[in-house]
Amino acid sequence: MTTVRILHLFARELGINGDRGNVLALDRRLTWRGLRAQVDEVGVGDRAPAEPHLVHIGSGPRSALEAVLASGEHGSALRDWAAAGVPIIGVGAGFHLLSERIVSADGADRPGVGVLPIVIRDAPGRVVGEVLGAATPAGRLAGFVNHGVEVDRRSLAPFAVLERGRGDGPREEEPALDGARSGSVIGTHLGGPVLPMNPTVADELLGAALARLGAALPEADDRTLLADERARQARAAIAGRLGRAGLAV
Amino acid sequence: MRIRLAVLVGRAVRVIARLRGGGSAIPGNIALRIAPRFLEHALGSLPLGVVFVTGSNGKSTTTHMLVAALRAHGMRVFTNPSGANLPQGIASALLATVPLDGRVRDDIAVLEVDEAYGVGLSRRLTPSDVLLLNLQIDQLNRFHEPDRVYGMLATMRDAATRRVIVNGADPNTAELGRGARPDQEVVVVGVSEAALAASPRGVAAAPRATAAPGAALPAAVVEVLSVDGARAELAVDGERASLALPARGLHYAVDAAAAIATARSLLGDRFDTATATGAISDLAPVYGRGEVIDARGQQVELVMMKNPPSLQLNLDALGRVPQRVMVAVDEGTPDPSWIYDTDLSTLDHVDVVTGTKAWQWATRLAYEGIPVGAVIEDFDEAVDAFLALPAPEDGPKVAVINYELMMALRLRMGYLDLEGGA
Ligand SMILES: [Zn+2]
Numbered sequence: 001m002t003t004v005r006i007l008h009l010f011a012r013e014l015g016i017n018g019d020r021g022n023v024l025a026l027d028r029r030l031t032w033r034g035l036r037a038q039v040d041e042v043g044v045g046d047r048a049p050a051e052p053h054l055v056h057i058g059s060g061p062r063s064a065l066e067a068v069l070a071s072g073e074h075g076s077a078l079r080d081w082a083a084a085g086v087p088i089i090g091v092g093a094g095f096h097l098l099s100e101r102i103v104s105a106d107g108a109d110r111p112g113v114g115v116l117p118i119v120i121r122d123a124p125g126r127v128v129g130e131v132l133g134a135a136t137p138a139g140r141l142a143g144f145v146n147h148g149v150e151v152d153r154r155s156l157a158p159f160a161v162l163e164r165g166r167g168d169g170p171r172e173e174e175p176a177l178d179g180a181r182s183g184s185v186i187g188t189h190l191g192g193p194v195l196p197m198n199p200t201v202a203d204e205l206l207g208a209a210l211a212r213l214g215a216a217l218p219e220a221d222d223r224t225l226l227a228d229e230r231a232r233q234a235r236a237a238i239a240g241r242l243g244r245a246g247l248a249v
Numbered sequence: 250m251r252i253r254l255a256v257l258v259g260r261a262v263r264v265i266a267r268l269r270g271g272g273s274a275i276p277g278n279i280a281l282r283i284a285p286r287f288l289e290h291a292l293g294s295l296p297l298g299v300v301f302v303t304g305s306n307g308k309s310t311t312t313h314m315l316v317a318a319l320r321a322h323g324m325r326v327f328t329n330p331s332g333a334n335l336p337q338g339i340a341s342a343l344l345a346t347v348p349l350d351g352r353v354r355d356d357i358a359v360l361e362v363d364e365a366y367g368v369g370l371s372r373r374l375t376p377s378d379v380l381l382l383n384l385q386i387d388q389l390n391r392f393h394e395p396d397r398v399y400g401m402l403a404t405m406r407d408a409a410t411r412r413v414i415v416n417g418a419d420p421n422t423a424e425l426g427r428g429a430r431p432d433q434e435v436v437v438v439g440v441s442e443a444a445l446a447a448s449p450r451g452v453a454a455a456p457r458a459t460a461a462p463g464a465a466l467p468a469a470v471v472e473v474l475s476v477d478g479a480r481a482e483l484a485v486d487g488e489r490a491s492l493a494l495p496a497r498g499l500h501y502a503v504d505a506a507a508a509i510a511t512a513r514s515l516l517g518d519r520f521d522t523a524t525a526t527g528a529i530s531d532l533a534p535v536y537g538r539g540e541v542i543d544a545r546g547q548q549v550e551l552v553m554m555k556n557p558p559s560l561q562l563n564l565d566a567l568g569r570v571p572q573r574v575m576v577a578v579d580e581g582t583p584d585p586s587w588i589y590d591t592d593l594s595t596l597d598h599v600d601v602v603t604g605t606k607a608w609q610w611a612t613r614l615a616y617e618g619i620p621v622g623a624v625i626e627d628f629d630e631a632v633d634a635f636l637a638l639p640a641p642e643d644g645p646k647v648a649v650i651n652y653e654l655m656m657a658l659r660l661r662m663g664y665l666d667l668e669g670g671a
Contacts, residue, residue: 012456013456016386016394016456017586017590018586018588018589019589021586021589024616025616028616060456061396061456061457061458062396063457064456064458067458128390128583130583144390146389146584191584192586196589196612196613197612223615223618226615227615227616230612231608231612233608234608234609236608237606237607237608241605
């Protein structure tokens with residue numbers, strides 16, 4: 001049986017807002033379909049692991065992100081894995097960590113690990129609230145964002161085009177965008193947490209991990225379908241609160 | 250003149266508000282609008298000053314304990330009721346007792362203070378003593394990140410003219426203690442290694458990168474040695490003392506230790522350990538967030554969902570796997586993502602999930618494999634369905650509920666006094 005090794009990187013240091021839910025969703029969506037998941041938590045001071053099949057990095061306060069970056073740990077491994085096509089998702093500070101540079105309000109300019117060629121800058125204001133993605137063939141993304149940065153995405157594609165709610169680009173950006181994508185790497189500010197709330201993204205990551213193992217993601221079972229229907233209702237509720245009741249999500 | 254008017258009008262509004270079951274902050278709000286310096290005037294010249302109690306969790310409990318310990322020593326204490334920790338809530342509490350000249354006659358004020366509002370309050374009331382309980386994950390939609398709350402607590406610490414009392418077991422408040430000014434006395438409350446090791450949840454400190462210890466923290470004057478159910482063993486100035494807690498868990502033991510350490514500092518030679526532990530032991534037990542309400546003749550125990558550590562504490566405090574459970578959460582909890590950090594092993598099913606965030610909770614429960622009876626977004630309908638379920642054999646029905654829906658439930662069940670509970 002195929003075992004997918006999921007690395008929850010900096011789980012102790014970064015993960016203040018239910019980010020474990022992303023890892024739980026990945027884990028259950030494999031085991032419910034009869035595959036095996038192995039979740040490893042690795043943080044500052046731990047030995048660098050062998051190349052995982054999938055990497056998750058959660059959110060956290062700036063002080064924790066700075067401490068992680070100052071440790072210099074696991075950065076070169078992340079660059080190697082991204083280059084090799086390992087699916088990686090970073091949320092909030094975990095997304096900032098993947099950037100090239102992080103510029104604080106006080107002018108401090110720190111290097112990120114450089115997996116995504118983008119720049120994160122502290123913004124004058126904070127963006128807090130629910131967001132709804134634009135229609136895509138796979139449905140609409142939804143979630144809750146809470147950050148105080150502006151992302152200079154350079155030429156990278158966003159993770160989500162937003163129909164409602166503030167994005168993480170310049171204030172006047174139209175349409176509003178969230179996060180970034182490059183190859184097998186996703187960075188986003190969507191909470192919810194993002195993967196239980198948006199299971200298509202979870203399955204995309206799992207599909208990419210399995211493809212590298214020469215396998216495919218099996219059909220969803222009843223438990224997966226139940227969770228996904230509830231997540232759909234949760235997104236529909238967000239759409240309703242944002243004035244878009246009745247939309248297909 | 251303005252003060253007298255503020256007291257008169259505020260009192261009149263308070264009477265009307267109570268008759269209508271209205272919000273308890275309104276009278277205080279109006280008094281503050283008439284006399285913006287109402288609080289400074291009322292509390293500015295107390296002989297023993299003003300004590301602030303703040304932190305992410307345990308503010309209400311610790312304030313209760315500290316007030317009980319001081320009163321048991323014969324002190325006259327002004328305090329604010331549980332959760333009335335914003336300026337308008339404190340003003341409302343003043344209206345209940347203050348004479349027409351607006352000056353409190355007590356020896357001392359012990360105030361539970363909200364972290365964010367405490368910054369402004371500390372400028373207006375210049376506390377003599379500030380008790381910093383903990384910094385945990387709390388209301389990220391409001392506070393954004395723990396680093397910001399740390400700044401708020403640091404501002405309050407800096408405002409203390411005499412003393413800072415800190416929980417040395419929380420690395421965040423320990424760091425705040427190390428950063429105190431030389432002219433401030435730092436009093437430390439500790440938890441023994443054994444007690445920490447025996448507690449499955451520890452002190453639930455928010456993960457922040459704390460600065461490398463510079464100045465050493467003074468030794469703890471009160472230490473939690475062990476917790477056994479709802480009893481705790483403390484060392485007070487090296488002497489062993491035992492007391493009953495209002496509920497099970499290390500968290501309550503730390504609250505008690507902090508209250509005792511603060512009372513000891515305030516009372517000096519007059520402090521008597523047995524008097525303090527006796528007063529705290531006599532406090533009413535807390536179930537969950539302390540409340541079992543009567544709902545159309547049925548008992549419903551409220552498990553408050555305020556922030557991750559408090560929800561966990563309240564679920565753990567249930568002490569049983571409840572037979573009839575409702576989960577009710579609305580926009581008062583704008584982002585309930587953190588429920589994925591909560592250990593739900595005390596639930597084996599949920600009968601009804603309701604509120605605007607019902608489907609997010611239902612998704613969480615699906616991933617935990619916890620069966621759900623029904624998701625009914627409409628709150629009133631859900632309450633009817635929940636109350637229609639057969640009575641459980643194991644005690645009250647249980648509602649895991651956020652503050653806003655708890656208030657809605659109380660109102661619906663005919664509770665007019667919204668100041669109660671919590
Ligand atoms: Zn039941």
